[in-house]
Amino acid sequence: MKENKEGALWGVKKNVFVLGLVSLFNDISSEMIYPLIPLFLVNVLGASKSVIGLIEGIALSTASILKLFSGWLSDKLGKRKTFVFWGYTLSALTKPLLSLSTLWSHVLFLRFADRAGKGVRTSPRDAIIASSSEEGLRGRSFGLHRSLDTLGAVIGPALTFLLLPLFNQDYRKIFLISFLPALLAISLVLLFVSEKKALKEEDGFKLSLDFSSFSKEFKAFLFISFLFALGNSSDAFLILRAQNLGITLIWIPLVYTMFNLVEVIISLPAGILSDKIGRKRVISIGFLVFFLVYCGFALASNSHQIWFLFAFYGFYSGLTEGVGRAFASDLLKKGQRGTGLGVYHFLIGIAALPASLIAGFLWQLVSPAATFSFGAGTALLSGIFLVALLK
Numbered sequence: 156m157k158e159n160k161e162g163a164l165w166g167v168k169k170n171v172f173v174l175g176l177v178s179l180f181n182d183i184s185s186e187m188i189y190p191l192i193p194l195f196l197v198n199v200l201g202a203s204k205s206v207i208g209l210i211e212g213i214a215l216s217t218a219s220i221l222k223l224f225s226g227w228l229s230d231k232l233g234k235r236k237t238f239v240f241w242g243y244t245l246s247a248l249t250k251p252l253l254s255l256s257t258l259w260s261h262v263l264f265l266r267f268a269d270r271a272g273k274g275v276r277t278s279p280r281d282a283i284i285a286s287s288s289e290e291g292l293r294g295r296s297f298g299l300h301r302s303l304d305t306l307g308a309v310i311g312p313a314l315t316f317l318l319l320p321l322f323n324q325d326y327r328k329i330f331l332i333s334f335l336p337a338l339l340a341i342s343l344v345l346l347f348v349s350e351k352k353a354l355k356e357e358d359g360f361k362l363s364l365d366f367s368s369f370s371k372e373f374k375a376f377l378f379i380s381f382l383f384a385l386g387n388s389s390d391a392f393l394i395l396r397a398q399n400l401g402i403t404l405i406w407i408p409l410v411y412t413m414f415n416l417v418e419v420i421i422s423l424p425a426g427i428l429s430d431k432i433g434r435k436r437v438i439s440i441g442f443l444v445f446f447l448v449y450c451g452f453a454l455a456s457n458s459h460q461i462w463f464l465f466a467f468y469g470f471y472s473g474l475t476e477g478v479g480r481a482f483a484s485d486l487l488k489k490g491q492r493g494t495g496l497g498v499y500h501f502l503i504g505i506a507a508l509p510a511s512l513i514a515g516f517l518w519q520l521v522s523p524a525a526t527f528s529f530g531a532g533t534a535l536l537s538g539i540f541l542v543a544l545l546k
Contacts, residue, residue, distance in 0.1 A: 182307025208515025219504025226278030226497020242276025298426020386533025421473025441474030
């Protein structure tokens, strides 16, 4: 069969592998600068911790609206590659502009634009991956994509670690250089990603944003994912906690690299494991690891513990990120995957505003430990609901 000849690597189709490479280079670009942004805001632009929470929350939550509508519109039009291309392009253009920022409001606008690009591309891209994958290999496909995506998040901070001393710790020069891998990602989408015409109506349902069209299981998973996201604030607070406990600027990218490296190692095996034992079990283990890690961040008292905690945070991420998307895809009909994945990403993203605001205010008004204790509590509740509500 033709589809069997399209396999590229480890049993996945060409589209999945190419989109993995796209995410690899885009994440090299994004993660070169992501660990620096909270430090740039605090150390150069003089922003407070609550402002960082506001910036991250508004950027992520507002962009999440685009994840919802881009997914729905890609189903309606039967065209997904266009959304993927322009989404990556918008994000790429923010990188050189960030080097010109002189106020925290400039960073807010550019973070919004960057995440808006992510909002435009994410749901259509995940729908392409799902439709390019055989049902029994969907966990493997999302796991491989997530692994390549996160490999970029390993290389990016590692490059920053090497470049910072060369540029005398000049944030702005790193922002400029980060544009180059983003440009390569755009080129790969344009030249090598293909798509089948998406089905607009299938299995007797009419494509719409009507929430009632989704299965009870999918709705339950949406509720659990939203609850978990309320306590999963921006990773910027993990970076600030590392600095709070004595990790110096030069080592921050390396700590973040270690977290991403663990996720790279775990993501593909976790996806394959979820194909064999079920997605719910793998996600449940991931929630438990998150609970333990956030308890550790709350109780940590020295910089040595931070390295250990970041490594286990990567273990959680590898268990849940790709597997969660595969699970959501399993619970959706083929013709509504763009829409359903859009709703899934939307709810997780829209929770980012209250999550980051709560984290920022708890940090500033109570203590850093309070921020992570809140996240641990929501993770524990989410795990209980996952076991109780989904069979």
